[in-house]
Amino acid sequence: MAVIIDGKKVAKEILQNLADETVFMSPAPGLAVIIVGDDPASKIYVSSKKKKASELGFNSIVVELPESVSQSELLAKIEELNDDEKINAILVQMPLPKHLDKNTIIEKINPIKDVDCFHPYNVGKIATGDKPYVYPCTPKGIIRLLEYYDIAVEGKHAVVIGRSNIVGRPMAQMLLNMNATVTICHSRTKNLADITRTADILICAAGKANLVTSDMVKDGVVVVDVGMNRNSSGKLCGDVDFSAVEKKASYITPVPGGVGPMTICSLMVNTVDLHKIQKNDKYS
Numbered sequence: 001m002a003v004i005i006d007g008k009k010v011a012k013e014i015l016q017n018l019a020d021e022t023v024f025m026s027p028a029p030g031l032a033v034i035i036v037g038d039d040p041a042s043k044i045y046v047s048s049k050k051k052k053a054s055e056l057g058f059n060s061i062v063v064e065l066p067e068s069v070s071q072s073e074l075l076a077k078i079e080e081l082n083d084d085e086k087i088n089a090i091l092v093q094m095p096l097p098k099h100l101d102k103n104t105i106i107e108k109i110n111p112i113k114d115v116d117c118f119h120p121y122n123v124g125k126i127a128t129g130d131k132p133y134v135y136p137c138t139p140k141g142i143i144r145l146l147e148y149y150d151i152a153v154e155g156k157h158a159v160v161i162g163r164s165n166i167v168g169r170p171m172a173q174m175l176l177n178m179n180a181t182v183t184i185c186h187s188r189t190k191n192l193a194d195i196t197r198t199a200d201i202l203i204c205a206a207g208k209a210n211l212v213t214s215d216m217v218k219d220g221v222v223v224v225d226v227g228m229n230r231n232s233s234g235k236l237c238g239d240v241d242f243s244a245v246e247k248k249a250s251y252i253t254p255v256p257g258g259v260g261p262m263t264i265c266s267l268m269v270n271t272v273d274l275h276k277i278q279k280n281d282k283y284s
Contacts, residue, residue: 001246001247002223002245002246002247002248002249002250002251002252003149003250003251003252004246004251004252004253004254005145005149005224005251005252005253005254005258006257006258007141007145007253007254007257007258007259007260007261007262008257008261010144010145010148010261010262010265011141011261011262011264011265012261014144014265014269015052015056015265015268018056018268018269018272019055019056019057021272022056022057022058022272023057025272025275027059027086028057028058028059029056029058029059029088029089029271029272029274029275030058030059030060030061030084030086030087030088030089030271030275031049031053031058031059031060031061031087031088031089031091031115031267031271032060032061032062032063032081032084032087032089032090032091033046033049033050033060033061033062033063033091033092033093034062034063034065034074034077034078034081034090034091034092034093035062035063035064035065035093036065036066036067036069036074036092036093036096036097036100037065037066037067037096037097038067039095042093042094042095045093046062046093048264049091049264049267050062052264052267052268053268053271056268058268058271059086059087061087063077063081065077067097069100071099071100071101071104071105074100074105075104075105075108078090078092078105078108078109079108081113082108082109082110082113087113088113088271088274088275088278089113089115089270089271089274089275090109090110090113090114090115091115091116091267092105092106092109106118106119106120107119107120111132111133112133112274112277112278113274113278114133114134115134115137115267115270115271115274116136116137116267117132117133117134117135117136117137117170117270118136118165118166122134123165123170126170126173126174126177127173129177133273133274133277134270134273134274135170135174135266135270136166136167136170137263137264137266137267137270138166138167138171138205138226138259138262138263138266139167139170139171139174140174140266140269140270141259141261141262141263141265141266142171142203142224142226142259142262143174143178144262144265144266145224145253145258145259145262146201146222146224149251151201151222151251153175153178153179153180153201154178154179154180155179155180155181156180156181156200156201157180157181157182157183157198157199157200157201158172158175158180158181158182158183158199158200158201158202158203159182159183159184159185159195159196159198159199159201159202159203160172160175160182160183160184160185160203160205161185161186161192161196161202161203161204161205161206161211161212161239162185162186162203162204162205162206162207162226163184163186164205167205167226168184168186168205169184171203171205172184175201180201183195183198183199186206187206192216193215193216196212196216196217197216197217197218198218199217199218199221200220200221200222201221201222201224202217202221202222202223202224203224203226204223204224204225204226204227204238204239204240205226205227205239206227206239207227207228207229207239208227208229208239209227209229209230209231209237209238209239210231210237210239210240210241211227211239211240212239212240212241212245213241213244213245214241214244214245214247214248217245217248217249218248219248220248220249220250221248221249221250222249222250222251222252223240223245223249223251223252223253224252224253224258224259225238225239225240225242225252225253225254225255225258225259226238226239226259227239227240227255228255228256228260236255236256237255238253238254238255238258240252240255242254242255
């Protein structure tokens, strides 16, 4: 039976240490979250981010813009936050309305304030094996979990299911930079089970409920489930058939309570890290 990787516990410890550190920071780390429109899920995510930032004593602001906002107006707002010395970290909540160009918006954020690590400058740093200002939140949280549980990455075969710019692609690059042998699978991959059965570490970020079943993994595999889905009963579940795969895995993350808490935790850590970088006169 697998060891359950407790993301709630690890995130709580990290955030407690962060709170002990930030209490002495002056000015407080500043996080700005921009949300466009009234998407219910986005509002929940933004609310939870602001709440956690406030609990840590951050200077936390939410910029709410109407769905009809023009691209030039949104870019002007980002420029304003780029120039605001009280704001160390900028996040634009996705998805954006279709009339706005996501790439143009992301590229407007100063890379040194890019708390999500979406800017091409930071993405490129990871791709070339260099260090970005900060790492993307979900992959960073996953690496912290592996480190916390002393799970070795070097020399292991890591299989990543999913190729999104938020999780799959940066996750694969970060594992590669840690000397893992990495395979990326996606919706067009043939014979998926043949590949996943070779994984020492399996990271599932496909967004499909119960995609990975027990016959698709080998004994002793480490399973990290990034999926957040609803099953036929409406219950929250991941990409992995947890109850079945747990019997074969050595370590496994639950959904909820695994990767999710670590994502917001990493956002807070990134905000503090950007504050430190900017305070040390590296801001350009």
